[in-house]
Amino acid sequence: MRLATRLAAVVLGSGIAFAQAGHDDAVWVAPALTRLAGMITALGEPDAEGRIYSFRGTPIGPPASTPKEYPPGELRGWRLTFLAGQRFSTAFEVKSNTDSEITVSAVGGPLNGIAVRDVFVVEEIELKR
Numbered sequence: 430m431r432l433a434t435r436l437a438a439v440v441l442g443s444g445i446a447f448a449q450a451g452h453d454d455a456v457w458v459a460p461a462l463t464r465l466a467g468m469i470t471a472l473g474e475p476d477a478e479g480r481i482y483s484f485r486g487t488p489i490g491p492p493a494s495t496p497k498e499y500p501p502g503e504l505r506g507w508r509l510t511f512l513a514g515q516r517f518s519t520a521f522e523v524k525s526n527t528d529s530e531i532t533v534s535a536v537g538g539p540l541n542g543i544a545v546r547d548v549f550v551v552e553e554i555e556l557k558r
Contacts, residue, residue, distance in 0.1 A: 462552060462553060462554060463552070463553040464550055464551070464552045464553075465488055465490075465495075465496070465499065465504075465550065465551050466488065466489050466490050466495075466512075466548065466549070466550045467486040467487060467488050467489055467499075467531075467548070467549055467550070467551070468486060468487055468489050468546060468547070468548050468549075469484045469485070469486050469543060469544065469545050469546060469547045469548075469549070470484075470485045470486055470487050470529075470545060471484065471485040471545065472484050472485075472540075472543065472544075472545065473485070473530070473532070473540075479541070480539035480541060481539050481540045481541050481543070482524075482532055482533055482535060482539055482540060483530055483531060483532040483533070483540075484530070484531060484540065484543060485529050485530050485531075486499075486529065486530075486531055486549070487529065489548070498528035498529055499526050499527070499528055499529065499531070499551075500528075501526065501527050501528050502525065502526065502527075503526070504523045504525075504526040504531065504551050505523055505524065505525055505526070506522065506523065506555065507522075507523045507551045507552060507553050507554070508520055508521075508522065508523075508551070508552050508554050508555065508556040509521045509522070509523050509531065509533060509549055509550070509551045510549060510550055510552070511543065511547055511548070511549045512548045512549060512550055513547050513548040514542070514543060514544055514546075514547030514548070515542040515543070515544065515547075516540065516542050516543050516547070520537070520556055521533040521534065521537040521538075521540070521556070522534040522536065522537055522556040523551060531551070537556070
């Protein structure tokens with residue numbers, strides 16, 4: 430039992446020690462799942478049939494934990510889910526990315542229906558089909 434706990438029990442006139450909970454001695458642990466939220470800033474160029482598979486976006490979130498740009502090439506294979514807009518809750522697999530542009534795999538279909546200011550999240554998790 431820690432000295433501070435014993436002293437507190439004695440000062441309060443009780444022989445019963447206080448229970449402690451918390452993470453006093455814990456070291457930082459990496460999150461189990463990496464997530465990056467973002468907002469669409471521009472739509473990608475449509476292909477010959479008018480299908481859109483890419484967009485430009487910017488990360489959003491708390492300043493302390495939000496990167497200024499996406500790590501180039503790091504989002505490949507991640508799941509992208511729209512959190513707002515016409516494509517709300519629709520998920521896609523990221524095919525490739527630059528610091529500000531994200532391209533999805535054609536397997537999930539085109540992104541048609543997305544709009545500037547739609548919000549999305551990319552997560553380091555495989556898209557289950």
